[in-house]
Amino acid sequence: MTTNMNFSFTRLMAVIKRDMMENWKTNLYRFIGVYTGAAMAFLFGMYGILSSNRGETAEEQYTSFCSTFHSILTFVTFFYLMICASRIMEVMNTKNKRISYMMLPATIGEKLISRVIYVCITSMIIFSVGIFFAELTRLILLPLFDVPEEFYRFCLFDIISNTSLNYNALYDDSRHNFIIVLIFLISWFLWSHSIYILGGTYFKKHPFIKTWGIMILLFVIITYILGNMVTKELFLYFEPTDKSFWINAVIISTVLLIFTVINWTLSYHLFRNSQITDRKLFT
Amino acid sequence: MNTTMIKAEHLTFGYGKNKQVFDDFNLEIEKGEIVGLLGKNGTGKSTLLYIICGLLKPSHGNVTIKGIDIRRRLPQTLSDIYLVPEEFDLPNLSMKQFVKLNSGFYPNFSNETLSTCLNDFDLGMDINLGELSMGQKKKAFMCFALATNTSLLLMDEPTNGLDIPSKSQFRKVIASGMTNEKTIIISTHQVRDIDRLLDHITIIDGTEVLLDKSVKEITDRLYFCEQSMNEPTDGALFIQPSVQGNSIIMENRFDEESPINLEVLFNAMLAERSKIQEVFNK
Numbered sequence: 001m002t003t004n005m006n007f008s009f010t011r012l013m014a015v016i017k018r019d020m021m022e023n024w025k026t027n028l029y030r031f032i033g034v035y036t037g038a039a040m041a042f043l044f045g046m047y048g049i050l051s052s053n054r055g056e057t058a059e060e061q062y063t064s065f066c067s068t069f070h071s072i073l074t075f076v077t078f079f080y081l082m083i084c085a086s087r088i089m090e091v092m093n094t095k096n097k098r099i100s101y102m103m104l105p106a107t108i109g110e111k112l113i114s115r116v117i118y119v120c121i122t123s124m125i126i127f128s129v130g131i132f133f134a135e136l137t138r139l140i141l142l143p144l145f146d147v148p149e150e151f152y153r154f155c156l157f158d159i160i161s162n163t164s165l166n167y168n169a170l171y172d173d174s175r176h177n178f179i180i181v182l183i184f185l186i187s188w189f190l191w192s193h194s195i196y197i198l199g200g201t202y203f204k205k206h207p208f209i210k211t212w213g214i215m216i217l218l219f220v221i222i223t224y225i226l227g228n229m230v231t232k233e234l235f236l237y238f239e240p241t242d243k244s245f246w247i248n249a250v251i252i253s254t255v256l257l258i259f260t261v262i263n264w265t266l267s268y269h270l271f272r273n274s275q276i277t278d279r280k281l282f283t
Numbered sequence: 284m285n286t287t288m289i290k291a292e293h294l295t296f297g298y299g300k301n302k303q304v305f306d307d308f309n310l311e312i313e314k315g316e317i318v319g320l321l322g323k324n325g326t327g328k329s330t331l332l333y334i335i336c337g338l339l340k341p342s343h344g345n346v347t348i349k350g351i352d353i354r355r356r357l358p359q360t361l362s363d364i365y366l367v368p369e370e371f372d373l374p375n376l377s378m379k380q381f382v383k384l385n386s387g388f389y390p391n392f393s394n395e396t397l398s399t400c401l402n403d404f405d406l407g408m409d410i411n412l413g414e415l416s417m418g419q420k421k422k423a424f425m426c427f428a429l430a431t432n433t434s435l436l437l438m439d440e441p442t443n444g445l446d447i448p449s450k451s452q453f454r455k456v457i458a459s460g461m462t463n464e465k466t467i468i469i470s471t472h473q474v475r476d477i478d479r480l481l482d483h484i485t486i487i488d489g490t491e492v493l494l495d496k497s498v499k500e501i502t503d504r505l506y507f508c509e510q511s512m513n514e515p516t517d518g519a520l521f522i523q524p525s526v527q528g529n530s531i532i533m534e535n536r537f538d539e540e541s542p543i544n545l546e547v548l549f550n551a552m553l554a555e556r557s558k559i560q561e562v563f564n565k
Binding site for chain 2: 008011014017018021022023024025094095096097098099100102103104105106107108273275276277
């Protein structure tokens with residue numbers, strides 16, 4: 001293997017492969033967890049919507065099913081990605097694992113990138129495959145239920161696209177505004193994700209719960225401070241029809257992206273300074 | 284030609300304000316030696332091994348391996364060091380898969396050395412690492428470590444958990460894998476398992492190195508013998524009661540050859556340090 005001191009793609013792939021293969025059991029359990037949870041949710045959700053029929057047509061029931069699962073899937077995917085992000089240093093959560101990973105002949109950057117790929121891409125692939133097989137299971141088990149023909153469709157695309165929601169209508173039919181909202185949402189997601197990456201790099205045990213707890217605490221404190229500072233007039237200032245609202249959204253997005261970069265930088269700093277003892281932010 | 288493998292200069296390290304392990308500690312280890320790192324519990328043997336491979340960072344001072352600062356954690360340095368810790372986890376994979384995934388990181392990896400070593404320990408390439416006993420895991424891991432052919436091999440309590448035949452096999456595989464370009468550091472309390480294997484003895488006591496001499500120099504200067512209770516012990520530097528009578532260390536005034544007794548030497552360095560050091564300073 002190359003002895004390049006800076007970055008080697010071959011070495012990066014070898015680190016990822018090693019990580020994936022040596023943790024195949026964890027990946028398998030994660031897949032089984034996603035598959036079982038999603039399959040049960042699909043089946044019970046479908047059964048629940050059908051059994052609480054209040055005179056809707058089959059098409060309306062199907063739309064309701066897709067709409068409900070669109071919200072659930074969005075929420076679950078977000079939390080799943082945050083949990084995975086917080087487990088970025090799972091390979092270093094015990095002394096023995098830290099010795100093994102730190103002694104691996106690869107650069108700090110390669111090891112971190114390999115972990116980022118694992119918690120972002122590999123985890124998402126495991127999640128998607130689990131959901132896909134859960135949907136296949138729902139289709140296979142459909143003959144056991146007395147369901148309308150509409151439910152025999154492969155519903156994942158309908159759930160993800162969810163045609164019942166018209167986003168453009170929410171944003172005054174303006175494509176420009178829609179893009180700003182999209183940028184804001186993406187910035188907010190990236191920032192949240194980077195917070196859990198930072199939490200995962202800092203906390204060795206229960207990183208998700210600890211990071212989540214700190215975020216809730218910060219949210220409560222900031223809300224309390226803002227509640228005392230911000231006047232009702234200021235809230236009116238943030239009307240979506242007002243042009244300055246969109247300017248503020250762009251500013252907030254930019255600030256969130258700056259904080260995202262800071263969080264990633266701190267995570268790298270923490271990882272680079274890792275020892276077999278506790279990780280310290282300031283060494 | 285530079286023959287220094289490890290150079291630790293002015294190391295200061297502690298696990299907290301009240302747990303100082305090293306204070307201005309210096310050590311130099313040459314290439315081509317099997318070094319026995321000895322010390323009492325808590326004197327920092329494992330800590331020193333971790334600092335040498337960059338797993339711990341000293342608050343002051345630095346360690347260089349072949350002239351490269353280990354704190355940089357360069358792949359080229361890491362691919363030339365292998366650490367066998369006292370406790371380790373092995374993945375639930377076959378040895379073949381483990382080798383396939385990890386051998387690529389070590390440019391001098393030898394499959395031949397691995398299979399020979401595994402054979403010596405009555406293990407095969409088809410073993411599943413997740414299903415082995417603690418001792419078998421240790422043997423398999425040590426075989427992999429030897430097969431990496433790194434210039435520096437660090438072993439922390441390698442004979443812990445090994446059965447009696449495996450201990451002699453261990454000595455055999457270590458000796459057979461040794462070359463002039465390699466350095467092996469063995470940190471252990473089980474001195475009798477390795478006393479015939481060592482070229483160099485380093486006894487540490489946290490703040491300082493109590494003894495850092497080659498086995499040849501030690502046996503040139505000191506004479507180790509066993510005496511019955513009735514025999515006189517005049518001129519002995521250190522006397523330790525044993526089953527036969529007394530284990531004695533004397534100054535080797537007549538250039539007599541005697542096998543080193545590490546246990547007695549270690550106890551002598553703790554109890555009669557100044558007397559022993561005086562002999563070496565002559």
